[in-house]
Amino acid sequence: MKATTPGQDLLRGIWRENPVLIQLLGLCPTLAVTNTVANGIAMGLATFFVLLGSSLLVSLLKRLIPNEVRISAYILIIATFVTLADMLLQAIVPDIHKALGAFIALIVVNCMILGRQEAFASKRPVGRSVLDAVGTGIGFMITLLLMSAPRELLGNGTLLGHPVMGTHFEPWIIMILPAGGFFTLGAILLVYSWWKARSEEDVRPRQWPHGVLPGKAA
Amino acid sequence: MSAHGDSGNGRGPDLPIAGGPAPNDAPAFRLIATLAVAGGLAGLLIVAVFQWAQPRILAHQALVLGQAIEEVLSDPARYDTLYVAGDALTKEPPAGTNPASLEKVYLGYDGEGAPVGFAVQGAEPGFQDVISLLFGYDAANNRLLGMTVMEAKETPGLGDKIIKDSAFVNGFAGPTTPLVGVKIGAGKGAPDEVDMITGATISSRAVIKIINDRLEQIGPLLRAYHPGGGS
Numbered sequence: 001m002k003a004t005t006p007g008q009d010l011l012r013g014i015w016r017e018n019p020v021l022i023q024l025l026g027l028c029p030t031l032a033v034t035n036t037v038a039n040g041i042a043m044g045l046a047t048f049f050v051l052l053g054s055s056l057l058v059s060l061l062k063r064l065i066p067n068e069v070r071i072s073a074y075i076l077i078i079a080t081f082v083t084l085a086d087m088l089l090q091a092i093v094p095d096i097h098k099a100l101g102a103f104i105a106l107i108v109v110n111c112m113i114l115g116r117q118e119a120f121a122s123k124r125p126v127g128r129s130v131l132d133a134v135g136t137g138i139g140f141m142i143t144l145l146l147m148s149a150p151r152e153l154l155g156n157g158t159l160l161g162h163p164v165m166g167t168h169f170e171p172w173i174i175m176i177l178p179a180g181g182f183f184t185l186g187a188i189l190l191v192y193s194w195w196k197a198r199s200e201e202d203v204r205p206r207q208w209p210h211g212v213l214p215g216k217a218a
Numbered sequence: 219m220s221a222h223g224d225s226g227n228g229r230g231p232d233l234p235i236a237g238g239p240a241p242n243d244a245p246a247f248r249l250i251a252t253l254a255v256a257g258g259l260a261g262l263l264i265v266a267v268f269q270w271a272q273p274r275i276l277a278h279q280a281l282v283l284g285q286a287i288e289e290v291l292s293d294p295a296r297y298d299t300l301y302v303a304g305d306a307l308t309k310e311p312p313a314g315t316n317p318a319s320l321e322k323v324y325l326g327y328d329g330e331g332a333p334v335g336f337a338v339q340g341a342e343p344g345f346q347d348v349i350s351l352l353f354g355y356d357a358a359n360n361r362l363l364g365m366t367v368m369e370a371k372e373t374p375g376l377g378d379k380i381i382k383d384s385a386f387v388n389g390f391a392g393p394t395t396p397l398v399g400v401k402i403g404a405g406k407g408a409p410d411e412v413d414m415i416t417g418a419t420i421s422s423r424a425v426i427k428i429i430n431d432r433l434e435q436i437g438p439l440l441r442a443y444h445p446g447g448g449s
Binding site: 035064065066067068069072073076077079080083084087088090091092094098101155171173176177 | 249268275374375376
């Protein structure tokens, strides 16, 4: 495995190894709570908080945690941060907490978070682990925004609760139902893969017919 | 510290990302002690945040309930909290009981001190999850004053109209009980009819059933209660 620079640690989660778009982790909250942008942002922030706190602690304590009980210890750390996030959201933004419902508590079993602990934070210095958590958290947030903006816009005619589609717009209710989540995720993954495949093709030299570029023709 | 061969103590960035660390043989008490200490610390942290958050959460719940009471009783001048103790309503919780665990109803008064009606909470399963609501009930005339949904996870765009559809919500101001749900246009103008929502039949029925069931349980108590304390 190649060595990485701090910049790569930060950027990897945001785009090239985006937790949802590439690793396809954390799909449950991605599909379930993205029917409004506000919910998406709150879920993104809560996950970011849990991920950052867990990566920091796991990385700090990695030498104190015996190998045999490491998964239990990670889950304990993650669950603590999730409980804190749950209570903080309920105290600070009760309406959003109500809208997110059980999905806050379910951050505990978001494999994106446990995955970062086992694959990265438990083997790396603290600084790198924090960078990795920040990158992954931002990548998750970006995906939630990509999901929730079109769903709220088409399904409800609003953005962040403000009507933007005019009075004659008939909301596509299916977009805020679970099926709309799958449609949106499918469309985003399609565009993302297409874009990725295309940018990889660009690296190869073009094969011009009839020797337009001398020396490069097949 | 590093004697137990945990590969997690590597410092360099050139360690493999995948692949678990090599197994080691930490003694069992160390495993238990680690988890026990971690659990204890986690508990302390949670208790600390809970101490800070709980009053705020309760204050917000009380605020939401107060607003709902004012809504279903159409802005009463004031309201009393009454406790359901056995088969009577009392202003003070009976001695030896925990007020928080008692069922409560709220009696609103108008500006002249005359009772307007009771605000009663009810909850039963709807289409997806439990619907919890508050309704206003005028015991003297046996009719409803209003209804507001406190919590529901009904289908967005369909079932959640029980919260947002003002025609449906306003239909609960005035009808006599027990309520009868009718399809829009199918009613005969009887005083106990409530129009249901097209596309949200199960959710509408659930709301009507919650109110009817609650009044069946608690209606006699409400009708028998006289705020002055006399008969």
